[in-house]
Amino acid sequence: MSQPHLDLDPPGPLPEGGLRITPLGGLGAIGRNMTVFEFGGKLLIVDCGVLFPDVEQPGVDLILPDFAPILDRLGDVQAIVLTHGHEDHIGAVPYLLAHKQDIPLVGSQFTLALVEAKLAERRIKPYTLTVVEGGRERLGPFECEFFAVNHSIPDALAVAIRTPAGLVLHTGDFKMDQLPLDGRITDLAGFARLGAEGVDLLLSDSTNAEIPGFVTPEREIGPVISSIFNKATGRVIVASFASHVHRVQQVLDAAGEHDRKVAFIGRSMVRNMGIARDLGLLRIPAGMLVSLDEATNLPPEKIVFMSTGSQGEPMSALGRMSTGDHRHITIAAGDTVVLASSLVPGNETSVYRVINQLSRAGAKVIHKDVAKVHVSGHAPAGELLYLLNVVKPSNLMPVHGEWRHLRAHARLGEESGVAPDRIVLCEDGDVVDLVDGMASVVGHVKSRYVYVDGLAIGDVGESLLTERRILGDGGFIATTVVVDSVTGKVVAGPTLSAKGFSEDPSVFDPVLPIITEALDRAAADGVTDPHQLQQVVRRVVGRWVNEAYRRRPMIVPTVVEV
Amino acid sequence: MSQPHLDLDPPGPLPEGGLRITPLGGLGAIGRNMTVFEFGGKLLIVDCGVLFPDVEQPGVDLILPDFAPILDRLGDVQAIVLTHGHEDHIGAVPYLLAHKQDIPLVGSQFTLALVEAKLAERRIKPYTLTVVEGGRERLGPFECEFFAVNHSIPDALAVAIRTPAGLVLHTGDFKMDQLPLDGRITDLAGFARLGAEGVDLLLSDSTNAEIPGFVTPEREIGPVISSIFNKATGRVIVASFASHVHRVQQVLDAAGEHDRKVAFIGRSMVRNMGIARDLGLLRIPAGMLVSLDEATNLPPEKIVFMSTGSQGEPMSALGRMSTGDHRHITIAAGDTVVLASSLVPGNETSVYRVINQLSRAGAKVIHKDVAKVHVSGHAPAGELLYLLNVVKPSNLMPVHGEWRHLRAHARLGEESGVAPDRIVLCEDGDVVDLVDGMASVVGHVKSRYVYVDGLAIGDVGESLLTERRILGDGGFIATTVVVDSVTGKVVAGPTLSAKGFSEDPSVFDPVLPIITEALDRAAADGVTDPHQLQQVVRRVVGRWVNEAYRRRPMIVPTVVEV
Structure with a gap:
């Protein structure tokens, strides 16, 4: 297992007949997934997602992959394959297409519908190619074959990429629920066929590689939700991800059982569930769906609100309800709120704040710490071992994970028989060449976090974030x-x-004479340069505040000459 | 169950023969536990702890209870009863004693040893009274009886307070491990005796009231740690709370089994384990303990480092190791790091950062998501019901919890038969009178967060924190x-x-002429007041930055007259 390669230089040219793999995001953090494949002078991109900032990136709206290494080669890009419709896989597409609008997008029907809706908001109409599991497409020199995978969003795909350099399997995000709601299981049999053919390199989802065992089937959530509805005497408000069609389906089913109508709340919930219904992915019984206005006129025991805001977003529907700022819904005693969702790391403070505000207002709040109202969408260690044993890859490259996940996945690879020197443990920007059946790190390209802050893209850098943290x-x-x-x-x-x-x-009264005195001394020493005088002021104020308060505010001296 | 009472006024005088209970901290947030009892003009304080700030309190070091409601009555305080030695129960004692040094501190031997060590750093030698489980002490009009409770620190106590107004039981923090390492179980039999006598008011720990079921016994951690040691081929570094003597004991036991020496790292770990050993609470086999210098000379498979830093604190021993900044220990492939600790809400980002940095450096990191290396110190719902059924309180006041915990505890009270109108659901500053066997909220006193920031106490307020968040x-x-x-x-x-x-x-080039133009216009309109001119500048710069960047930095205009 290899160590970090940040000190490496950019690699030389790709050897004839070799395949180059450059992850521009998704390795070292969970999010902004993007991998570039290169063969014979042509490029294929798999996924193009965003990363959501945490407390270390104050004020930032989104984090993009760094497109710099491919910006002058966009003409070589054959397509962007999108494995599924989550933001961390499709969210950066509009930003990449801003550089070149006619790069074809390849994905399943639901994935493309979500990305098209997103692009329509920016008045971009993309070139798309819809693919299905079992299908094959030749994208330049890349012969792609698509496989069904089960995840927390419908219609997710894995992609096998064949070039003369070998056979590569990229799983995208996946788990292996053996009884999924839609019966669409991860195509382990298909992966076995690839394994028999010989997989030269496996790129596989590491998100849950640390977690032992297997994921609980999604359908076990249904009875839990139903039993919550059973006890609820007033309104029920359920929050979940706006793309989790199967979770929403189970809420609709529970509503049906308990003779409740359903209103969708939140722009993305309304939009995505409309798309899912149109594509036949969500079954809504006739007459069940009501508008928000209709809903507020129903008796409390007859209504379910299906809402966004499960991550504690203050501006979301649930966030506004929690602070009493929602236009239609005021939380009161008797309300039951269910957060049927994960708690994305970094969001804990916001989520618990919303739960506490709802509790304070009188609601009974049920979340995943309290009842089995959520299961993960990612394969834990037990399932990853199934995949590894069936695919028997010559080389393994753990993707989609922080370092703790990548290392754990590498350990699973070793335990399942992948040769330790064939496990390429990489982070964003590492360049891996697959040559003669051997994958190895050959260099590193800069792959910095590109921050979106308001209208500015890439204008905010690390030194600015340091200033913000100090301030x-x-x-x-x-x-x-x-x-x-x-x-x-x-x-x-x-x-x-x-x-x-x-x-x-x-x-500040005590420091004023100290500043004046320091400036007088400087003047007496013949110092007149405003920049030097600013340093004098910075020094005396900084020293004073440290001695008097043991604190380190930013000192901002301005010396103006007249 | 009652609703928030923030809009109430301070109460009138306490009725003759009544007992007044004022929580100054610990209700609405987990931390800064402090409850004031008043009878016959005298006060008794139970606990005096700190709250640790989260992202909502940037730059703040600590949060204290607001002492204002009792500052002019410190002469009436008979004692501060400290239920156990955790910071959220003793951390604010030095700040209260700064107002009056001779208030007696009452607690168990280990609790007082920890608080004395803390006070010694500030050159305060307190008046203390050591009490033991089963003991009784008359503290002014308050007849106190102490009961053993099991928690994640040794020597914790509950306190029953008898006055002519009735019998009150305050549990402090507790759980009911039936096979604790030291055999010292929570005294349920003693609580049953109180129940038979008739408990008028129960104040009980709500921290885990949302969580169904029972806590896993602490002793089940031992075999897990031992199996980790079994697989470890290199150094083992275990991080935990510096007061969790039983967790450390199990690490020492595992070290003994695997023929490893142990070095304590981190100031508080060294200090507290010294105290615990001196008091006979920690058994260290002769020759097991080595200094850090000795440890670094031992073969890797012969050493365990027992460290602080389990909450991701960047300046702690483990934090420094993770960034490569520890003077003695450089993390490398082959190292095993165990975080045998909880993950306190709000610390997730820091803890996972440390885990990722350690993983990146090559260590195998085991934490509570991955293996059973931690159990909570607080009774979950199943255990709380045992207590409620044995004590059969006339009135219940859930304490130690955020709103979600308090509400869940109130629900358990109702389910176990406490009359709904006898459950007083309060937050900090609510004033509860127990009169004629009935507890009710009679008013509210201000109980703001008092922030410690550097040397300043109470100087930083909410509007400053808002400024910091904007900046x-x-x-x-x-x-x-x-x-x-x-x-x-x-x-x-x-x-x-x-x-x-x-x-x-x-x-900023585009905005300079806009500012000049606006100032010229103001001058033409006869505006010369610097304050008004500053408003002009603020307005035009704010408008420009919003239009050009869709951002809201703080605008700081300075107009100087010469």
Whole structure:
């Protein structure tokens, strides 16, 4: 098992007949999945997703893969294969198509419907190619074969990529529920056929590689939801991901059993469930669906609200209900709220805040810590071993995971018989060549986090985020002094103002004479350069605040010459 | 079950013969536990802890209970009863004793040893009274009886408080492991005796009230740790809470089985385990303990490091190891790291970051998601029902919990037969009177979060934290303009500087003429007041940045007159 390769240089040209694999996202963090395959001068991209920021990226809206390594080669891109419709796999497509709109998108019907809806909001009409499990498509030199995989969204696909360099299987996200709601199981038999043919490289989902065992079938959630409905005497509000069609189906089924109508709340819930119904993926009994207005006129025991906001997003439908800011729904005693969803790491504080606010308002809140109202969409260790044993890959590259997941997956590979030196443990930007049946890291290209913040893309970098963290922790103290441009003598000030430091403006009284004295001394020493004078001010204010308060606000000195 | 009472006024005088209970912390958030009991003009305090800040309190070190409601009555305080030695129960003692040093501290031997060590660092030598389970003490009008309870720290106590107003039982933190490592079980038989006598009010730990069932015995962790040691071929590093003596004992036992020496790392681990050993609570076989220097000279398969840092604290021993900054220990392939600890809500991002950094460096990291290396210290629903059924309280006041926990506990009370109107669901600052056997909320006193930030206590308030959040999310843009004090004409500037906004200073070029134009217009309109001019600048810069970037940095205008 290899170690980090960040210190490597970009690789030389790809050897004739070799396949190059460059993950631009998804390795080292869960999200922004994007892998570039290169053969014979042509490129194939698998997935193009976003990563959601955490507390380490304050103020950031989204994180994109770094397209820089392929920007001058977009003409070589044969297609973007999208394995399924989750944001961490499709969310960056609009940003890549902004560079070149006519790159074809390849995916299943539901996946393409979701990405088209997203692109329509930006008035982009993409070139698409719909594929199905069992199908094959030649995309330039890449002979692709698609396989059904079971995940927490319908219509997910794995893709096998054949080139003269060998056979590569990329699982996308998957699990192996053996009794899925739609009967569409992960095509283990198909993978076995590939295994018999000989898989040279397996790229496989690592998200749950640390977790022992097997995932509980999705259909076991149904009876739990039904028993919650059974006890509920008032309104029921269920929150889940807006793409989790099977979870929503089970809520609809429970509503039917208990003679309740259903109203969808939240823009993405309404939109996606409309798409799912149109494609025959969601069965809604006639007369069950009501509008929000109709719903609010029904007796409480006759209604279910199916809502977004399961991750504690303050602006979501559930978030607004929790703070009393929803236009139609005011939470009260007797309400039952179910968070039938995972808790994405990093969202804990927001989710528990929403749960507490709902509880405070009187609702009974049921979430995954309390009852079995969620199962994961990713294969844990037990299922990954099934896959490894059936595929018997010559080389294994764990993808989709933080380091803890990638390492655990590599360990499973070793335990199941993959030679340790054939397990390529990579992070974003590592370049892997598959040559003569052997995969190895040959270099590294820069693959920084590209931040979307408001309308700016890539304008916010790491040093800015450091500034934000300092400001967020300690606020700032700004000092302004006006000096004579010739003599350096103080003409006005110093004045101090601060934000995030103290509510009492008089705390700065002691430092004013210290600043004046330091500037006088500097003037006496002949220092007149405003930049140098700013350093003088920064130093004395920083020293004072450390001694007096043991704190480190940002010191922002401004010296203006007149 | 009652609803929030924040809108109530402070209550009138306590009726003759009544007992007043005021929780100053611990209800509505987990932490800063502190409850004040009043009878006949005298006060008794139970616990005095801190709350650790989360992302909503950026830059804050600690959160204290608000002592304001009792500050002018400290002379009436008979004692502070400390139920056990965790920071959320003892951490604020030094801050309260800073107001009056001679308030006696009452607690078990281990609890007082921990609090004395903490006070010694501030050169405070407290008055103490050591009590044991089964013991009784008269503290002014409060006749206290102490009961053993089992928790994740040794020597924890519950306290029954008898006054002419009735019998109150305060459990402190507890669970009911029936086979604890030290054989010291929660005294359910003693609680049954109280129940037979008649408990007028039960205050009981709500932390795990949402969780169904029973806690796994602590001793089941031992074999799991032992099996991890069994597989480990190199060094083993175990992190846990520095007060979890029984967890550490099981690590020592596993080390003994596998012929490994143990070194303690981290100031609080070394200090607390020294105290625990001296008091006979921790058994360390002769020759097992080695210094850090000795440890680094032993073969990797012969050593266990027992460390702090299980909550991802960047400055802790484990935190430093994860970033390669520990002076003695560099993580490498072959190392096994075990986080034998809970994951306190709010710490997820930090903990997973440490796990990923350790994994990246090559370690195999085992944590509670992956193996049974932790059990909670708090009674879940099944155990709480045992307590409720044995104590049969007339009135129930759920304590120690966020709203979701308090509500769940109230529901358990109702299910076990407490009359719904005798369940007082309170938050911090609510005032409850027990009069004629009936507990009811009679008012509310202010109980704000008191923030410790550096040397300042209470100087940082909610509006400052809002400023920090704005700065942390968007940075700021500062503009400085020098104007003539008579004409209002611009003499120098505008100059713009920003932090946390953009790495490209030229982004501000377009707004400079807009500011100048706005100031000229203001001057033409006869506006010369610097404050009004600042508002002009704030408005135009804010509008520009919103239109051009869809962002909301803080706008900090300074207009200096010369």
